[in-house]
Amino acid sequence: MSDSISVQTSTEDIYELHFGYDLSAELEEFVQHYGSAKAFLMVDAFVLKHHRTHFEKALKSHFNELHIFEVPRGEQAKNIEIYKQAVDFVLSEGAERGTPLIAIGGGVTGDLSGFVAATVLRGLPLIHIPTTLLAMVDSSIGGKTGINHHTGKNLVGSFYQPAAVFADVKYLETLPEKEWVNGLSEVLKYGMIHSPEILEQVNTLIKENTFVDGKSWLPLIQQSAKIKVEIVAEDVLEAGKRAFLNFGHTFAHVIEKQGDYKLYSHGEAVYAGMIAAVHASNSLGANIDLSNLMQFKPLYKLNLNEVKASPEELVYLMKTDKKVKDEQIQLILLKELSSPYVYKVSDTAFVQRAWEHTLNIFT
Numbered sequence: 001m002s003d004s005i006s007v008q009t010s011t012e013d014i015y016e017l018h019f020g021y022d023l024s025a026e027l028e029e030f031v032q033h034y035g036s037a038k039a040f041l042m043v044d045a046f047v048l049k050h051h052r053t054h055f056e057k058a059l060k061s062h063f064n065e066l067h068i069f070e071v072p073r074g075e076q077a078k079n080i081e082i083y084k085q086a087v088d089f090v091l092s093e094g095a096e097r098g099t100p101l102i103a104i105g106g107g108v109t110g111d112l113s114g115f116v117a118a119t120v121l122r123g124l125p126l127i128h129i130p131t132t133l134l135a136m137v138d139s140s141i142g143g144k145t146g147i148n149h150h151t152g153k154n155l156v157g158s159f160y161q162p163a164a165v166f167a168d169v170k171y172l173e174t175l176p177e178k179e180w181v182n183g184l185s186e187v188l189k190y191g192m193i194h195s196p197e198i199l200e201q202v203n204t205l206i207k208e209n210t211f212v213d214g215k216s217w218l219p220l221i222q223q224s225a226k227i228k229v230e231i232v233a234e235d236v237l238e239a240g241k242r243a244f245l246n247f248g249h250t251f252a253h254v255i256e257k258q259g260d261y262k263l264y265s266h267g268e269a270v271y272a273g274m275i276a277a278v279h280a281s282n283s284l285g286a287n288i289d290l291s292n293l294m295q296f297k298p299l300y301k302l303n304l305n306e307v308k309a310s311p312e313e314l315v316y317l318m319k320t321d322k323k324v325k326d327e328q329i330q331l332i333l334l335k336e337l338s339s340p341y342v343y344k345v346s347d348t349a350f351v352q353r354a355w356e357h358t359l360n361i362f363t
């Protein structure tokens with residue numbers, strides 16, 4: 001006979017997402033939770049150049065010391081070497097367990113900083129200040145942190161929830177068009193898997209103002225974030241429905257890797273990946289009109305020539321995906337718009353055809 005002890009753990013930490021234009025006052029108030037000695041800031045290089053005075057205004061009044069680590073631009077920065085540099089920086093500048101780490105930037109900065117916060121001293125308080133559309137609607141929410149490995153995207157990481165998220169659309173004023181389009185894919189994803197009316201709303205916004213006015217995107221940003229929050233709250237560690245957020249991503253991660261994380265942005269790859277996923281869904285009996293996505297193609301300056309692999313090889317590469325189970329690829333597909341499901345692939349022929357179709361569209 002053996003005794004047992006139950007250990008109840010909870011990863012469902014509660015934190016607030018704040019949305020608005022110029023959240024300096026809210027941020028200043030929130031950081032009063034922490035000691036005033038110091039804070040670490042991991043800041044995207046472009047954001048540091050253009051917005052330093054904006055975020056320092058809110059933080060300098062509370063913290064005696066701000067230690068800033070500049071995160072190089074681009075997905076390539078999400079690697080073990082930059083991670084090591086950031087850890088060295090934070091530890092050598094005297095981080096304590098209560099010292100907050102504030103991530104200011106897009107998805108790359110957030111994922112990398114989140115992983116540093118999760119691992120240094122087994123956890124520093126993490127505050128996200130997403131500065132891109134993608135980070136506001138997706139990567140700053142839900143606690144996925146990590147870096148890329150040469151075998152595949154986001155393969156080293158952890159779930160680590162932030163203490164708060166401040167999505168301040170003032171940062172969008174300097175967002176380059178390519179970055180808007182990068183984030184748009186995740187917004188379109190919510191339209192495909194959850195709320196088809198989003199596709200129409202994006203269309204209207206694009207016609208009215210092509211990526212200039214962050215304020216007018218605020219309702220759509222909040223709506224998108226709300227969908228993510230709803231899904232993540234039910235399945236924090238991706239044991240079930242959270243995987244729906246990976247719609248298009250099993251294809252996308254392969255595209256990004258084939259482009260060495262520099263030729264194709266995450267959003268471009270997700271856009272192509274969603275088209276492949278719709279094709280695959282239709283092969284299995286759905287009847288989804290591809291124009292739901294294709295109507296946005298003129299925004300994507302995407303050429304997949306550099307993927308340089310056959311559909312068969314691309315299917316093989318999908319096997320490094322984190323959703324692979326018993327060596328079988330699991331795809332997120334759609335029965336119809338807003339009706340996603342997980343499909344375990346046994347015969348890969350239809351996945352190859354989805355790749356063929358997608359490569360043809362983008363060459």
Ligand SMILES: O=C(O)C(=O)C[C@@H](O)[C@H](O)[C@H](O)COP(=O)(O)O
Pocket residue numbers: 138139141142144153154186238242243245246249322
């Ligand atoms: O938060 C999630 O869960 C997602 O899958 C959201 C994705 O849009 C996001 O790109 C995520 O980082 C991908 O995660 P991964 O587990 O496929 O690496």
